[in-house]
Amino acid sequence: MVNKKKIPNATMKRLPLYYRYFKQEEHNGNDRVSSRQISEALDIDSATIRRDFSYFGELGRKGYGYNVSSLLKFFLEHIQGNDVKNVILAGAGNLGSALLNYKFANIHDKMNVVGAFDNNKALIGKKINGIEIYSVDDLERIIEIENVEVAIMTVPMEAGQETADRLIEAGIKGILNFTPIRLNTTPDVTVHSIDLGVELQALFFQMKIK
Known part of the structure; x- marks a missing residue:
């Protein structure tokens, strides 16, 4: 379970942007993305993205990037929630x-x-x-x-x-x-x-x- 109390407010405010980005990438048929691609799409520097994601554990792999479906599942289960x-x-x-x-x-x-x-x-x-x-x-x-x-x-x-x-x-x-x-x-x-x-x-x- 994610301990949200330790997550900075600035990071929390960026999470919906990340979720929307991965949702769009899934719609586009992309399986994985890099922090550089996320950075260019959202105008957030790569170091900030990696630091934001580090609060939730190892979400990506060096040399591979981030798996789109895995990140979407993570956001749904731990941040957004499955319930409407x-x-x-x-x-x-x-x-x-x-x-x-x-x-x-x-x-x-x-x-x-x-x-x-x-x-x-x-x-x-x-x-x-x-x-x-x-x-x-x-x-x-x-x-x-x-x-x-x-x-x-x-x-x-x-x-x-x-x-x-x-x-x-x-x-x-x-x-x-x-x-x-x-x-x-x-x-x-x-x-x-x-x-x-x-x-x-x-x-x-x-x-x-x-």
Whole structure:
């Protein structure tokens, strides 16, 4: 079993990139790849790739590279997991609707979005990309019925903490947070925050110093 506590956050963030790369190589019919090929495809230096993989043991062989099917199996069993996780989306406004219109299978093939929630009566009962929008009053009920562990949160900033509290109380263990606030959660809940404003500022800064 992989001890994820010893793995740096930067490495963990690169793992989905590696998985997607090996998935594409399998689709292309390739049996093996080198760290140099991975480096060129993902724009990550070879030393970083070898160091990332070293946290999980001997995944490749010198002079041979990495076996595509073996690495895919490893990612599925030890990192991604074999089970499909049911996910909900809290907040079906502009950003939430845009996410619903996107093909979630392109983001993660082990994710099943079972519903979205909003307090806007004009949205409740509608479907976006086949996903029904429920009233926020049904939040806890759907989470329990569908055995949901993960929530994507795109509610307005002022509703962020209250929504997170309800999600956690209902049994959610992972939150992808698109609100620009730091959420207070219990230790057993994992939160990954994406602040689009901060990301844009980082992009502008990187463009300026190039």
